[in-house]
Amino acid sequence: MALPLLVDCDTGIDDAIALTYLACRDDAEVAGIVSTGGNVPAATVHRNNLALSELLGVDAPVALGADRPLVEPPMFAEDTHGAGGLGHAVLPEATRAEDPRSGAQLWVDLARERPGELVGLVLGPHTNLALALEIEPELPRLLRRLHVMGGAINHRGNTGATSEWNIAVDPEAAQRVLAAFASAPQLPVLGALQATEQIVFTGAELERLEALAARSAHPVARILAEAVRFYFEFHQADGFGWTAHVHDPLVTAHALTGEFASTRPLPVDVELAGTLTRGQTVGDELGRWGRGPTVELLDEVRPAEFVEHLLGTLEAGLG
Ligand code: RIB
Ligand code: CA
Numbered sequence: 001m002a003l004p005l006l007v008d009c010d011t012g013i014d015d016a017i018a019l020t021y022l023a024c025r026d027d028a029e030v031a032g033i034v035s036t037g038g039n040v041p042a043a044t045v046h047r048n049n050l051a052l053s054e055l056l057g058v059d060a061p062v063a064l065g066a067d068r069p070l071v072e073p074p075m076f077a078e079d080t081h082g083a084g085g086l087g088h089a090v091l092p093e094a095t096r097a098e099d100p101r102s103g104a105q106l107w108v109d110l111a112r113e114r115p116g117e118l119v120g121l122v123l124g125p126h127t128n129l130a131l132a133l134e135i136e137p138e139l140p141r142l143l144r145r146l147h148v149m150g151g152a153i154n155h156r157g158n159t160g161a162t163s164e165w166n167i168a169v170d171p172e173a174a175q176r177v178l179a180a181f182a183s184a185p186q187l188p189v190l191g192a193l194q195a196t197e198q199i200v201f202t203g204a205e206l207e208r209l210e211a212l213a214a215r216s217a218h219p220v221a222r223i224l225a226e227a228v229r230f231y232f233e234f235h236q237a238d239g240f241g242w243t244a245h246v247h248d249p250l251v252t253a254h255a256l257t258g259e260f261a262s263t264r265p266l267p268v269d270v271e272l273a274g275t276l277t278r279g280q281t282v283g284d285e286l287g288r289w290g291r292g293p294t295v296e297l298l299d300e301v302r303p304a305e306f307v308e309h310l311l312g313t314l315e316a317g318l319g
Contacts, residue, residue: 010038010124024317065103087230
């Protein structure tokens, strides 16, 4: 029985790898996709999600989310993901239809249709999940579980000095989601930067993707190779050398398989008022708040095993 997942993403290069990974897996069912503004504007994310899902044969509903965060002014990361969100890749216009519902409504409707079955996977800002909670406060009990890529727990940020992108774009939304899901039957799994930055593509992985694109007739193979090359160019320009941090696929594969990392319970909350620290995800390692844990934090990552699993899945699925 394939695991049904609703993927809320800001596609984006690593989001695209995560979506492709799921499409290559027989044990995964992409039950819905929500297009959330983040790496690029929501409309561009939506264009990418429609085109990618069509090319991948994923006929799940794709719904456009809100065009701005709850409070924070919109910000985008074209330097990291390119103006179109997928680096050098040029995608065909989708011929498939979008779902007419809002992203928030799609969250609610799919969770209500499949109580206890649907896994929520948030790979971008939490804007639309927060809006969905306003429609249906029971979401934490309707979803089977929530998995999130986001945050940097007592670890430097990648956006502000202490903030990670998905949280920094919409800190109010992230804070509301954490508060609501603290009472879920199973705490959300949080893949924060200290875990996901251990997933580093080197030149060898880029060469594998380019070799796959050279021998594969599948259009997504070329799209990923051209997207990831841009991602390398960004990381090199940003001082990380000829590499790329690949965040979203680790959280995605762990949500699907439970493998490649362990988790540990931790009280985590989002700073909203800090002058220097707004958007920081703070972890209460010493229990000073007197509150219970709010997340299961990805820990003890097995990077080499995961990278081989990811590339092997893409090569088998797109080859
Ligand atoms: O900080 C990394 C996260 O921000 C990833 O999800 C990436 O796609 C961007 O959304
Ligand atoms: Ca993302």
